Amino acid sequence: MSEYHAPLAEMRFVMTELAGLEAIATLPGFEDATPDTVAAILEEAAKFAHGVLDPLNRVGDTGGARLSEDGHVTTPPGFRDAYREFCALGWNGLSKSVDIGGQGMPQLVAAAVDEMWNASNMAFELCPMLTSGAIEAIELNGSEELKRTYLPKMVSGEWTGTMNLTEPQAGSDLAAVRAKAVRHDDGSYRIFGSKIFITYGDHDYTDNVVHLVLARTPDAPPGTRGISLFVVPKFVVNADGSTGERNDVRCVSLEHKLGIHASPTAVLAFGDRGGAVGHLVGEENHGLEYMFVMMNLARFGVGMQGVGIADRAYQRATGYARDRVQGRVADAAKDAAVSGIIGHPDVRRMLMTMRANTEAGRALGYVTAAALDRAHRHPDADVRQRELAFAELMIPIVKGWNTEVAQQTAYLGVQVHGGMGFIEETGAAQYLRDARITTIYEGTTGIQANDLVGRKIARDGGAALAAAIADMRGVQRALTGAGAEPLEVIGTRLADGIDALDDAGRWIVANFAHDLRSVLAGAVPFLELAGIVCGGAQLGKSALAASRKLAAADGDATFLRAKIATARHFADHALTCAPGLRDVVVAGAPGVLALAEDQF
Numbered sequence: 114m115s116e117y118h119a120p121l122a123e124m125r126f127v128m129t130e131l132a133g134l135e136a137i138a139t140l141p142g143f144e145d146a147t148p149d150t151v152a153a154i155l156e157e158a159a160k161f162a163h164g165v166l167d168p169l170n171r172v173g174d175t176g177g178a179r180l181s182e183d184g185h186v187t188t189p190p191g192f193r194d195a196y197r198e199f200c201a202l203g204w205n206g207l208s209k210s211v212d213i214g215g216q217g218m219p220q221l222v223a224a225a226v227d228e229m230w231n232a233s234n235m236a237f238e239l240c241p242m243l244t245s246g247a248i249e250a251i252e253l254n255g256s257e258e259l260k261r262t263y264l265p266k267m268v269s270g271e272w273t274g275t276m277n278l279t280e281p282q283a284g285s286d287l288a289a290v291r292a293k294a295v296r297h298d299d300g301s302y303r304i305f306g307s308k309i310f311i312t313y314g315d316h317d318y319t320d321n322v323v324h325l326v327l328a329r330t331p332d333a334p335p336g337t338r339g340i341s342l343f344v345v346p347k348f349v350v351n352a353d354g355s356t357g358e359r360n361d362v363r364c365v366s367l368e369h370k371l372g373i374h375a376s377p378t379a380v381l382a383f384g385d386r387g388g389a390v391g392h393l394v395g396e397e398n399h400g401l402e403y404m405f406v407m408m409n410l411a412r413f414g415v416g417m418q419g420v421g422i423a424d425r426a427y428q429r430a431t432g433y434a435r436d437r438v439q440g441r442v443a444d445a446a447k448d449a450a451v452s453g454i455i456g457h458p459d460v461r462r463m464l465m466t467m468r469a470n471t472e473a474g475r476a477l478g479y480v481t482a483a484a485l486d487r488a489h490r491h492p493d494a495d496v497r498q499r500e501l502a503f504a505e506l507m508i509p510i511v512k513g514w515n516t517e518v519a520q521q522t523a524y525l526g527v528q529v530h531g532g533m534g535f536i537e538e539t540g541a542a543q544y545l546r547d548a549r550i551t552t553i554y555e556g557t558t559g560i561q562a563n564d565l566v567g568r569k570i571a572r573d574g575g576a577a578l579a580a581a582i583a584d585m586r587g588v589q590r591a592l593t594g595a596g597a598e599p600l601e602v603i604g605t606r607l608a609d610g611i612d613a614l615d616d617a618g619r620w621i622v623a624n625f626a627h628d629l630r631s632v633l634a635g636a637v638p639f640l641e642l643a644g645i646v647c648g649g650a651q652l653g654k655s656a657l658a659a660s661r662k663l664a665a666a667d668g669d670a671t672f673l674r675a676k677i678a679t680a681r682h683f684a685d686h687a688l689t690c691a692p693g694l695r696d697v698v699v700a701g702a703p704g705v706l707a708l709a710e711d712q713f
């Protein structure tokens with residue numbers, strides 16, 4: 114049975130060599146994030162992931178969350194205790210501000226730690242992830258009273274948070290939200306309506322659950338401009354902060370899902386008994402803006418789910434490939450012993466692809482987290498603005514691409530197991546099932562791709578993309594000029610990839626205004642192209658750093674050589690697809706749009 118071990122050496126390498134941890138620790142407010150403290154945090158998180166969360170992962174899959182006839186939701190055995198221990202150890206508030214009870218660690222550190230929670234037990238991690246987004250939305254937009262009442266208890270984990278957007282007719286299109294909010298004499302509101310698919314919408318971890326709910330006031334304008342955001346607690350909170358009456362919000366059913374069985378996905382009914390008490394966040398009709406803050410963080414978090422699941426699938430597949438003996442390795446002597454399947458070139462191809470995908474996704478995630486840290490804390494306003502533009506460009510890529518490659522990685526994990534991959538006992542199939550949701554919730558890959566080509570590229574005339582491309586060209590020049598074989602090959606492949614991304618990006622900017630349908634027909638292939646090239650550039654940068662360290666005899670030579678080999682594999686197997694994807698983006702629309710709807 115494979116156990117999860119956090120890849121600490123790799124995590125530290127990416128944080129230091131790619132994401133610039135040491136410089137992050139010099140930013141105001143992050144002085145405590147010294148390399149030693151961060152190393153200690155990662156080690157403690159690795160122990161919790163290994164010892165507590167990983168052993169519960171299969172229990173959660175087989176047991177699942179349950180709704181009793183009297184309306185109580187229970188999570189699988191062990192989850193409630195694990196949650197309490199998680200909070201007691203302070204993990205819930207790791208990256209939250211110290212003034213609301215958090216630890217004040219950078220997003221970069223939280224990204225690495227979240228990866229461990231996702232790898233060991235993604236269904237568990239969803240609860241802290243959504244609470245974190247809800248805290249952020251209240252912290253940035255809520256009144257002082259809302260902050261005082263809710264934030265300390267949500268940061269400590271005493272109360273959890275949810276995100277209530279989706280309704281039966283309003284999924285990707287939130288303009289269709291119908292839930293109603295009626296002003297009450299005392300300044301609060303009464304909320305009515307039904308929300309579906311609400312993650313941890315009810316559970317037994319804590320006494321109170323703080324729902325952040327999108328709803329419309331009666332006189333609100335139609336569409337997205339008429340949506341407001343409300344805090345609706347499961348139990349009304351009294352003036353002294355204690356919990357009072359049960360609010361008029363009820364879990365009426367739990368969904369039966371393909372994966373993440375331990376995470377209760379609830380249908381919530383608001384206002385069946387006179388109206389659920391809600392409190393406005395910020396101003397009326399600005400709810401979607403506020404919710405986007407929460408969604409951005411959640412989208413980044415889902416991208417890290419992709420990395421976590423991919424790494425876990427890789428670890429399990431590697432363990433199996435070492436143990437499973439089948440046939441002789443090609444070219445072996447006739448009398449050679451049968452070997453582990455890890456010796457077969459095709460199995461190695463699968464494992465290397467899994468490894469390279471995971472390392473590329475991790476690098477993209479950590480680099481984006483570090484950009485968010487600089488965007489919030491850097492003393493120079495120009496740097497803050499540049500880093501924010503970069504992070505905003507990357508978030509749909511981290512969400513969209515990392516989760517799409519997580520599917521491929523979990524799929525290969527099953528394939529490496531052969532028939533046993535299809536049998537649940539090995540655990541490989543659970544990753545495939547759990548990973549499947551990551552390309553859907555928090556906005557499907559199609560929605561991420563629309564965001565990328567529209568808001569992140571066309572809107573600024575391709576400026577943020579051009580800045581990212583200029584940085585990548587710097588990496589590529591260092592690789593091609595390195596004078597050493599693997600680095601030069603990586604550099605050549607990266608050069609072709611960057612050219613392809615540049616061409617496709619320019620085509621999008623040139624065509625967005627007058628041929629939107631054609632641009633959107635290629636949006637997902639463009640997202641894939643961007644993920645491959647940005648991921649390939651990060652791995653190229655890793656290879657350069659590894660090669661420098663090898664030359665200086667600084668670090669574990671086996672690990673450093675493997676970094677270079679992994680970057681080479683990604684260059685040969687993924688970056689080579691970039692020119693083809695460019696052609697799909699710029700010339701693939703006619704076929705996509707050729708048939709009339711009734712011809713399908």
Ligand SMILES: Cc1cc2nc3c(=O)[nH]c(=O)nc-3n(C[C@H](O)[C@H](O)[C@H](O)COP(=O)(O)OP(=O)(O)OC[C@H]3O[C@@H](n4cnc5c(N)ncnc54)[C@H](O)[C@@H]3O)c2cc1C
Pocket residue numbers: 275276277278279283284285286309310311312313370378550553554555556557558559560563
């Ligand atoms: C397990 C689970 C947990 C969830 N948790 C939460 C939660 O906590 N809170 C919450 O509010 N919601 C939650 N959701 C809902 C989730 O965010 C939505 O399911 C998701 O946004 C997609 O919406 P939809 O299901 O209505 O699909 P649809 O919007 O109907 O999409 C169907 C297909 O059409 C495509 N499509 C739709 N519009 C466009 C477009 N404009 N351009 C291109 N393609 C388009 C989509 O990409 C998709 O392929 C959860 C869902 C699940 C399954």
